[in-house]
Amino acid sequence: xxxxxxxxQALNALQLGSIYALIALGYTLVYGVLTMIxxxxxxxxxxxxxxxxxxxxxxELPFVPALLFSMAGTxxxxxAIERIAYKPLRRAPRVSAIITAxxxxxxxxxxxxxxxxxxKSIPTLIDNxxxxxxxxxxxxxQLLIIALSLGLMLLLxxxxxxxxxxxxxxxxxxxRALVPLMGVPVDRxxxxxxxxxxxxxxxxxxxxxLAYPVIDPYMGIMVGWKAFIAAVVGGIxxxxxxxxxxxxxxxxxxxxxxxxxxxxRDFVAFSLLxxxxxxxPHGILGKTRAQKV
Amino acid sequence: xxxxxxxxxxTTVFLGSLMAVPNARAAAPAIRIGxxxxxxxxxxxxxxxxxxxxxxxxxEVNDGGGLEVGGARRKIELCxxxxxxxxxxxxSAAMKLITRQNVLAIIGxxxxxxxxxxxxxxxTSQTVLITPWSTNPKTxxxxxxxxxxxxxxxxxxxxSFQGRVVARFAFENLKAKTVAxxxxxxxxxxxxxxxxxxxxxxxxxxKIVASExxxxxxxxxxxxxxxxxxxxxxxxxxxxxxxxxxxxxxQAHRLGLQCxxxxxxxxxxxxxxxxxxxxxxxxxxxxxxxADSAAPVATxxxxxxxxxxxxxxxxxxxxxxxxxxxxxxxIKxxxxxxREAVRQALAVLPGYSGVTGNMTFSAxxxxxxxxxxxxxxxxxxxxxxxxxxx
Numbered sequence: 001x002x003x004x005x006x007x008x009q010a011l012n013a014l015q016l017g018s019i020y021a022l023i024a025l026g027y028t029l030v031y032g033v034l035t036m037i038x039x040x041x042x043x044x045x046x047x048x049x050x051x052x053x054x055x056x057x058x059x060e061l062p063f064v065p066a067l068l069f070s071m072a073g074t075x076x077x078x079x080a081i082e083r084i085a086y087k088p089l090r091r092a093p094r095v096s097a098i099i100t101a102x103x104x105x106x107x108x109x110x111x112x113x114x115x116x117x118x119x120k121s122i123p124t125l126i127d128n129x130x131x132x133x134x135x136x137x138x139x140x141x142q143l144l145i146i147a148l149s150l151g152l153m154l155l156l157x158x159x160x161x162x163x164x165x166x167x168x169x170x171x172x173x174x175x176r177a178l179v180p181l182m183g184v185p186v187d188r189x190x191x192x193x194x195x196x197x198x199x200x201x202x203x204x205x206x207x208x209x210l211a212y213p214v215i216d217p218y219m220g221i222m223v224g225w226k227a228f229i230a231a232v233v234g235g236i237x238x239x240x241x242x243x244x245x246x247x248x249x250x251x252x253x254x255x256x257x258x259x260x261x262x263x264x265r266d267f268v269a270f271s272l273l274x275x276x277x278x279x280x281p282h283g284i285l286g287k288t289r290a291q292k293v
Numbered sequence: 294x295x296x297x298x299x300x301x302x303x304t305t306v307f308l309g310s311l312m313a314v315p316n317a318r319a320a321a322p323a324i325r326i327g328x329x330x331x332x333x334x335x336x337x338x339x340x341x342x343x344x345x346x347x348x349x350x351x352x353e354v355n356d357g358g359g360l361e362v363g364g365a366r367r368k369i370e371l372c373x374x375x376x377x378x379x380x381x382x383x384x385s386a387a388m389k390l391i392t393r394q395n396v397l398a399i400i401g402x403x404x405x406x407x408x409x410x411x412x413x414x415x416x417t418s419q420t421v422l423i424t425p426w427s428t429n430p431k432t433x434x435x436x437x438x439x440x441x442x443x444x445x446x447x448x449x450x451x452x453s454f455q456g457r458v459v460a461r462f463a464f465e466n467l468k469a470k471t472v473a474x475x476x477x478x479x480x481x482x483x484x485x486x487x488x489x490x491x492x493x494x495x496x497x498x499x500k501i502v503a504s505e506x507x508x509x510x511x512x513x514x515x516x517x518x519x520x521x522x523x524x525x526x527x528x529x530x531x532x533x534x535x536x537x538x539x540x541x542x543x544q545a546h547r548l549g550l551q552c553x554x555x556x557x558x559x560x561x562x563x564x565x566x567x568x569x570x571x572x573x574x575x576x577x578x579x580x581x582x583x584a585d586s587a588a589p590v591a592t593x594x595x596x597x598x599x600x601x602x603x604x605x606x607x608x609x610x611x612x613x614x615x616x617x618x619x620x621x622x623x624i625k626x627x628x629x630x631x632r633e634a635v636r637q638a639l640a641v642l643p644g645y646s647g648v649t650g651n652m653t654f655s656a657x658x659x660x661x662x663x664x665x666x667x668x669x670x671x672x673x674x675x676x677x678x679x680x681x682x683x
Contacts, residue, residue, distance in 0.1 A: 005523050008548070012515035019513075117337035119536045121568040130547060137549045212512035214540050214568050218335065222510040257516035262505045263478050 004135040009258040010251075015142045017250030018149035019211065022204035023227035024234070024242040025149075025156055026197040032160070032237035033169045033193045036094070039101040040081060042224015043108035044198055048074045048205025049215045050112060053120050063125040071202035078198020079191050086194075087187070105220075112217035119216040122209040145207050152203060153243050159196070160239060169193055173237075233273055235286025244284055249273070323370040324360065324630045326351075326620065327390035329401035329411055334378015335509075336534055338564040339403050339609050343425065344373060345602050346610040347400060349594075350617035360621055363628040372396055376407050383407040387414040387422070397630050398422065400616045403609055404534075405429035405452075405482040412445040419444055421636050423620055425612035426581075428452045428558065429485045433659035444636055446659045448616040448649070449581055450683075452482065455557055456489025458665045458681040459530065459579050464497040466667075466679065467553060467577075469527035471502045475517055475541060476532050478506035486532035486557050502526050514541050515548065522550045529554050535562040539569030546572055553577070561608040566673055573670050581608040582649040583666045583677035591648040608649070615647035 023045055030038040051073040055066035085104050089097050129140045160166040168189045171179045180186050208223070209215050226249060234245025252269045260268060280286070328347045331340035351369050359366035372394045374386035383402045390396045391414065398421040402408045408427035415422035416435075423446045424432055430453060433445045463469045472494055476487040491501050502524040505517035518541070521529060529545070531538055531554055542554055556578035565573065584595055584605045594614055598606040606614075620635070623642055627634035642654050652661035662683055669678040 005519065008519050008522075009516060012513075012519060015515065016513050113333045117333040118564065119335075119337075119568060121539070121570070128547070130549070132549060137547065139547055141547075208512075212540055213543065214512075214536055216335065216536065218510065219512070223512070254516040257505070258520060262507065262517050262520075266508065 005258075007136045009254055011136065011138060011142065013251040013254035014146050014247070015211065015250075016254060017247035018146045019204070019208055019223070019246075020227045020230045020250050021149045021243045021246035022152065022200065022207060023224060024231040024246045025153060025239065026200040026204070027228050027231040028234070028236055028239060028242040029156065029160075029200070030193060030197045031231070032239070033173050034190065035173070035237070036086070036097050037101065037228070037236075038194075038197065039098065039224075039228075040104035040108065041197065041201055042220035042227070043105040044074050044077055044081070044201040044220075045205045045208070045224060046112065046215070046217060046220035047077060047108060048202035049122070049209040049219065050116075050120070050205075051202065052206040052209050053122050053215060056123050056125055057120075066125055067203065067206045070206045071199040074202030074205070075195040075199040078201070079195040081198075082191050082194035087190075090190075105224075109217050109220070117217065119214050122213040122215060124213070125210060141210060145211055148203065148207060149243075152200060153239060156196075156200070157239050165189065165192060229270075229273065231283075233276060233283055235283030238283070238285040238287075241283055241285035248276075248284075321365045321367050323368040324362070324624070325370045325372055325394060325396040326617075327387075327394060327396035327399040327401075328371060328373045329376050329383060329386045329390070329399060329407075330373065331378050331403060331407065332375040334376070335536060336378060336404060336562075338535070338562045338607075339426070340375065342562070342607050342609040343401060343403055343613045346598070346606065346613035347371060347373070347617065349598060349601060350614050350621075354621065360624060362624055362630055367630070376402050376411075378404075378407070380407055380410045384410040384414050387411040388418075391415070391418045391420045396420070397624070397632060398620055398635060400425065400613060400620065403427060403613075405432055405485070406480055408432045409481060412442065416442045416444050419636075420632050421446065421620070421623075421639060423448060423616040423639075425449065425616040426558075426609050427482075428455055429481045430660075431481065431485075441657065441659045446619070446639055446654070448612045448619060448647075448652070448661065449558075450663055450665055451660050452485040453489045454683060455579055455665060456486050457493045458667070459486075459532075459555060459557060460490050460493035460497060460499075461681070462577070462579070462667055462679075463528050463530065463555060464494060464499050467528055467555070469499060469553070471500050471524075471526045472528045472530055473503035473505070473521040473524055473526035474501060474530045474532075475505045475507070475514065475521065477509055477511075477534075477537070479508040480534075482559065483532050483534075487530070490530055490532065512540060514544050518545045518548050518550060521545075522548055526552060528552060530556070532557040532559065534559045535565040536568065538565060539572065542569060542572045542576075558608060561668070561675070563604060563607055566670070566675075570673075574673070575670065577667055577669050577678060579665050579667050579681070581665065582611050583668055583680075584675070586666075586677040588646070588648075588650065590646055594648045606648075611648040615645075615649050615652070618647050619645055619652070 026041045048070045051070040055061045055069040131138050168184045230245040230249040231242045234241030256265045256268045330343040351371050359368045376383040403426035405427040408424040425448045430451050477483040503521045554576045558580040560578040561580040623635050623639035627638040644653050650663050652663045664682045666680045667678045668675045
């Protein structure tokens with residue numbers, strides 16, 4: 001086990017962690033505002049990857065327009081899902097909303113299956129240059145993914161903590177009953193939150209599609225679950241926590257494979273996460289909220 | 294009274310005339326055959342090929358007036374079920390075909406992980422099931438006794454033969470001294486081929502320098518491939534499905550792992566080339582038949598398939614067509630459309646020459662004895678490289 005092997009694995013972990021982070025941000029944003037787990041998020045992410053595919057193959061757009069196309073599409077999808085599926089249930093028990101979210105996810109998968117059951121290959125939208133430094137390989141795509149996920153995290157942080165809309169979002173999460181009395185347009189802010197979450201899923205889908213260019217209608221399930229776990233580990237509802245959780249999950253997964261037989265990966269990785277949650281049940285950066293009776 | 298007699302006579306004459314010309318008995322019911330295919334799910338290209346070949350096989354027989362069974366010509370009716378790439382849905386599809394659609398026999402499913410559960414249902418319901426493409430030994434073996442199942446057959450060779458062929462190919466043809474293996478530990482097929490390969494390659498005198506696994510639906514193999522790269526093998530063996538192999542090879546190339554990659558029959562879908570492109574150029578895999586060096590019996594099938602579907606038939610299509618060929622021959626030999634009679638006829642079927650070569654069944658096994666071919670990916674096409682006999 002030499003240094004260059006460890007460095008290479010660390011880079012792999014950064015890439016995988018960034019991918020998880022891009023998806024985990026969307027989970028944590030919606031939860032932060034509505035304390036609702038949007039289980040359809042993984043499938044919106046899948047739609048994002050297919051939108052990127054359509055933009056690249058059918059419309060022949062280059063990288064940046066394709067990314068924006070996918071983000072705009074999933075933002076609309078996120079807002080539409082909120083209006084059609086979640087809004088009527090906003091006063092219903094929380095379980096109903098979760099079941100609805102799962103249902104929306106299955107709907108999106110099945111709709112995509114009906115449209116196209118075949119795995120698709122996303123063309124290389126950006127020239128992927130690989131550099132080798134003393135046996136360690138870094139690709140421009142890897143750097144782009146890491147930079148984009150950090151950038152989006154900072155942007156989201158800015159929106160939530162430095163803008164008026166963000167203040168409205170935080171206010172809604174604080175007290176949903178009182179906020180409308182202060183003149184905050186709750187419906188519009190909630191829809192905006194879902195649109196923002198959708199756009200994040202679109203960005204994640206596009207970057208994922210470039211990193212792992214074979215996409216299929218079921219791609220959102222497993223990676224969606226893992227990103228959700230990352231958000232919980234980091235403290236769901238907390239933006240920086242989602243990033244930390246994602247890098248921890250990616251890091252643990254890669255390190256287990258790097259130093260133990262790869263068959264142990266999920267077993268060891270998830271045992272570690274369970275132990276972590278035993279000591280910090282609200283996640284690393286999560287805060288305990290007083291429960292109103 | 295006289296009128297009544299007349300009526301009876303007329304009826305007798307009419308019935309008699311029907312008896313005399315058996316072919317005119319339009320009422321002979323169609324024989325129902327079930328197909329379970331992976332039309333949606335993770336390997337839809339496999340299901341599509343299976344369905345295409347099944348429709349072609351049925352059409353040929355029906356256009357020729359039907360299948361001759363015990364002196365009468367009977368049409369074939371197809372009942373197709375999608376298993377959605379799920380093990381439980383494969384079992385329920387088999388159950389539905391057997392009990393509700395009342396089929397004579399079932400063709401499919403194709404992937405071992407779906408064929409094994411469906412085979413259990415067929416065996417307990419005493420209905421013949423022929424899987425075209427499932428190469429895992431367990432498909433045709435009884436899980437508790439280890440003896441062959443009575444009602445489950447296949448049209449392809451089994452994993453142990455394939456693992457042996459690829460191990461010999463790596464050691465003798467590619468002169469590889471060290472090999473690394475990466476496979477899906479959650480999938481029966483991948484695990485089966487990988488284990489036999491490792492055992493045989495070591496027996497030949499080669500060395501397995503890395504044996505890494507992942508689970509179904511993983512897309513990131515960077516950790517495993519980095520580990521493989523540090524072991525510096527001559528050859529990497531990837532007995533994985535066509536939808537995963539392109540990702541694995543691309544990621545290996547990005548990590549700077551430059552060696553020969555080889556695979557097994559799960560590579561043999563045209564979609565492999567669509568998804569993998571130039572990354573796969575020059576690599577090898579073992580499979581059931583080569584479209585560019587097929588026997589004369591196969592050329593008609595290939596030409597016909599190309600005309601109907603506009604594509605070269607892949608191994609699933611060829612094997613599905615052969616599975617139907619085996620079944621039709623067994624029904625003819627049995628002389629009646631009866632599940633038990635067809636089973637008995639199939640178990641002792643003498644040599645059958647199909648698209649994928651000559652097959653014989655022996656009484657103590659439900660797996661045909663047949664040969665394998667090694668294909669190379671050359672100029673974006675599957676090209677015949679060599680063949681291996683049992």
